[in-house]
Amino acid sequence: MQARFAKVVIPEKTEDDLIGKVVRKPPRNMPSIDLIVNELVYRNRDLGRLEVDAHNDFVTDDPVWTLDKFELANDNAALSANATCRARRSCAPRSRKPCRTTPTTTFRAARRSTSGWM
Numbered sequence: 001m002q003a004r005f006a007k008v009v010i011p012e013k014t015e016d017d018l019i020g021k022v023v024r025k026p027p028r029n030m031p032s033i034d035l036i037v038n039e040l041v042y043r044n045r046d047l048g049r050l051e052v053d054a055h056n057d058f059v060t061d062d063p064v065w066t067l068d069k070f071e072l073a074n075d076n077a078a079l080s081a082n083a084t085c086r087a088r089r090s091c092a093p094r095s096r097k098p099c100r101t102t103p104t105t106t107f108r109a110a111r112r113s114t115s116g117w118m
Contacts, residue, residue: 001035
């Protein structure tokens with residue numbers, strides 16, 4: 001999936017929140033993602049610019065989803081992360097065994113001061 005947005009607004013949660021119900025269900029697989037949102041607004045809060053790059057791969061026949069780049073930045077702070085989630089073969093759609101993933105995540109955060117980055 002590749003997408004470029006000038007602005008994305010995610011509104012306040014409502015009682016008939018259909019998106020929330022769909023998001024709560026774990027996906028069977030994750031797509032490759034190349035996403036840039038210049039202005040992300042979540043529940044009336046301007047979070048800043050969002051960039052996401054991720055891809056699928058297989059390691060010894062196990063599906064691996066790698067988040068190569070996650071960056072959320074505004075005038076006050078920046079958050080960046082990367083992650084790798086490896087699912088065991090038992091996560092195959094026909095398997096009745098529970099799906100297990102092995103996540104590896106790195107987060108970095110920085111806060112901007114009036115004189116620059118801290």
